[in-house]
Amino acid sequence: MKFLAVFGNPISHSKSPRMHNNAIKSLGLDAIYTRYLLNDEKLLKEKLLSLKLSGANITVPFKNEALKIADFKDDMAVKIGSANTLIIGENGKISAYNTDAPGFLQSISTFKNIKKALILGAGGTSKALAFALLDKGVEVFVANRSKERLKEFSFCQNSLYSDLNEKKFDIVINSTSVGLKDDTLPCDEALLKELLRESIYAFDVIYGKETPFIKLCKNFNLQYKDGLEMLLWQGVFAFELFFNIKNKQELIKKYMLEALNL
Known part of the structure; x- marks a missing residue:
C-alpha cells in the first residue's frame, strides 16, 4: 500500500x-492519502521519511524547502524555485516536481493566441505562472504593490502598479489572495478597469467564490476562469507521478471533481 499526504500550515x-482518495478508490488502487500539519520546515525531510511515505504534496509555506531537500529536481521546479510534489523512493531518495505550472497551463488551454500576459502580484504562485507562460513563448509582465518582491522577477518585465505604462494585455491574471476573504481588488480599481477593458481573457487563482476581480471581468464580458481547474489539474499531474499512470488524465480529473462536488 502507498501512503501519501499533503504537508502545510495551515x-x-x-x-x-478528498480529491486524491476518491480517485484512488475509483481506480481501485491500493493507497491512502491524508494531511499533515508541519510546524517547522526544517523537519520536512525527517517527517517524510519517518512516516514512510511514497509521495507528498507540499503547500504553503513549505514549497521552497521541498525543493531544497530533494535529491532530484525537475527543471521547471528549479526555474520556479519551489516544488509542490515529492516522490520518495524505496532508497529514501526524494524527487521534486512543480505541477502548479503545468496545471495552470492546462486550465487555460481553451484561451487561444495569448501573446502577452499581465500577472497581478509577486508571490510564489505568480512565479510558477510566469515561468509556465514564458515556457510557452508568452511575453510576461508582473506588477505588484511593493518593490521588494519584484526583485525575484528579474527574469521577466516587472513594475509597480503605479509605474505600469503598458495597459494592453491578452490576459490579466490575479495571482494574489486578495478578494478571498473580503471585497477588495488586487490593485486600484481605475487601473484594473483600464486593464480589463483592453484584455481578452482573465484568470483568478481563487476558486469557490465570485471575487470582486471576477465581478469586474463579467462587467467587461471577458472570457474568464477561476482557479478550480488549476487545482484539479495540478492534482491530476501529481497523481500521475504518485502512481506512474499515463493516459488517464480526464478520468482522474473526473473523479477528483466528483469529490469536490460532494
Missing part, C-alpha cells in the same frame, strides 16, 4: 485528501 482546509 492544512485542515486542504481539499487534496
Whole structure:
C-alpha cells in the first residue's frame, strides 16, 4: 500500500485528501492519502521519511524547502524555485516536481493566441505562472504593490502598479489572495478597469467564490476562469507521478471533481 499526504500550515482546509482518495478508490488502487500539519520546515525531510511515505504534496509555506531537500529536481521546479510534489523512493531518495505550472497551463488551454500576459502580484504562485507562460513563448509582465518582491522577477518585465505604462494585455491574471476573504481588488480599481477593458481573457487563482476581480471581468464580458481547474489539474499531474499512470488524465480529473462536488 502507498501512503501519501499533503504537508502545510495551515492544512485542515486542504481539499487534496478528498480529491486524491476518491480517485484512488475509483481506480481501485491500493493507497491512502491524508494531511499533515508541519510546524517547522526544517523537519520536512525527517517527517517524510519517518512516516514512510511514497509521495507528498507540499503547500504553503513549505514549497521552497521541498525543493531544497530533494535529491532530484525537475527543471521547471528549479526555474520556479519551489516544488509542490515529492516522490520518495524505496532508497529514501526524494524527487521534486512543480505541477502548479503545468496545471495552470492546462486550465487555460481553451484561451487561444495569448501573446502577452499581465500577472497581478509577486508571490510564489505568480512565479510558477510566469515561468509556465514564458515556457510557452508568452511575453510576461508582473506588477505588484511593493518593490521588494519584484526583485525575484528579474527574469521577466516587472513594475509597480503605479509605474505600469503598458495597459494592453491578452490576459490579466490575479495571482494574489486578495478578494478571498473580503471585497477588495488586487490593485486600484481605475487601473484594473483600464486593464480589463483592453484584455481578452482573465484568470483568478481563487476558486469557490465570485471575487470582486471576477465581478469586474463579467462587467467587461471577458472570457474568464477561476482557479478550480488549476487545482484539479495540478492534482491530476501529481497523481500521475504518485502512481506512474499515463493516459488517464480526464478520468482522474473526473473523479477528483466528483469529490469536490460532494
